[in-house]
Amino acid sequence: MDYLDGVIVLLVVLGLVGIGIYAIMVSRNLIKIIIGMQVMVKGVLLAFVLAGRVSGNMGLGQSLALTVIVVDTIVAVVALALAVRVRRRFGTLDPRALTTLRR
Amino acid sequence: MVYALIGVGALGCAIAAVTTKRLLNSAIWLALTSALVALEMYLLGGPFIAVIELSVGAGLVTVLFVFAINLTGEESTPNAHPVLKGLALVCLLACLALVAYWVLPPTLVSPSNPDTQPLATIFWEGRRLDTWLQALLIFTGALTVLGLLRSTPQETDQKEENPDGLP
Numbered sequence: 001m002d003y004l005d006g007v008i009v010l011l012v013v014l015g016l017v018g019i020g021i022y023a024i025m026v027s028r029n030l031i032k033i034i035i036g037m038q039v040m041v042k043g044v045l046l047a048f049v050l051a052g053r054v055s056g057n058m059g060l061g062q063s064l065a066l067t068v069i070v071v072d073t074i075v076a077v078v079a080l081a082l083a084v085r086v087r088r089r090f091g092t093l094d095p096r097a098l099t100t101l102r103r
Numbered sequence: 104m105v106y107a108l109i110g111v112g113a114l115g116c117a118i119a120a121v122t123t124k125r126l127l128n129s130a131i132w133l134a135l136t137s138a139l140v141a142l143e144m145y146l147l148g149g150p151f152i153a154v155i156e157l158s159v160g161a162g163l164v165t166v167l168f169v170f171a172i173n174l175t176g177e178e179s180t181p182n183a184h185p186v187l188k189g190l191a192l193v194c195l196l197a198c199l200a201l202v203a204y205w206v207l208p209p210t211l212v213s214p215s216n217p218d219t220q221p222l223a224t225i226f227w228e229g230r231r232l233d234t235w236l237q238a239l240l241i242f243t244g245a246l247t248v249l250g251l252l253r254s255t256p257q258e259t260d261q262k263e264e265n266p267d268g269l270p
Binding site: 010 | 107130136137140144149151160183187191192195203219224225229230241243247
């Protein structure tokens with residue numbers, strides 16, 4: 001892998017993180033927000049593997065990425081369960097409806 | 104060139120995942136993004152993590168999303184205000200440009216003395232505490248989901264009164 005390939009992968013990382021953050025900022029659906037979070041984490045995983053490759057310590061990069069995959073999956077599972085719960089309780093997935101102070 | 108092609112494909116799938124209206128289509132685009140990211144990881148020299156990302160990211164998480172969408176149903180939510188979208192995009196692009204300017208030049212220099220410990224040694228010996236904590240986290244997550252999806256007595260009463268769920 002030469003320098004240009006590294007720059008390309010790093011740009012892909014920044015693109016994935018940017019798309020994920022943008023989706024989290026503008027989405028008004030809880031499941032869409034979780035999808036945005038997942039996209040962002042894909043970028044972070046790629047960044048870990050790229051860092052391992054560039055630093056020459058691929059084992060550490062892969063083990064850290066494995067930890068991130070485990071944590072991200074647990075977060076996604078709990079967040080989806082919360083979204084199902086919110087849907088049952090409020091009848092909508094719009095995060096703006098998650099307040100009882102307006103009523 | 105291969106990195107660029109796969110990267111453009113992953114970015115395109117990610118954009119489709121966050122812009123598609125139907126949630127089920129979003130989940131499928133997310134699975135495609137995961138598959139392409141896994142391929143990029145494999146090309147970067149991480150076959151173990153690529154296989155795990157492919158099975159967990161593109162397989163398990165997609166099944167979970169389809170399950171959750173099946174439980175909640177498709178719901179059309181209004182779009183955010185265009186001014187808010189534009190403002191978010193400008194702020195985000197400025198931040199990413201700053202990060203790219205800060206990160207790109209110094210980090211992509213080849214190492215003079217690379218450390219080549221195998222993954223198993225690092226994972227099971229160097230990071231043993233992290234591994235145990237991950238196992239604990241998995242059990243905690245499973246118990247949390249079971250608690251969250253359990254019906255409350257009020258919901259059970261409603262279901263008995265109206266088993267078809269009709270209004």
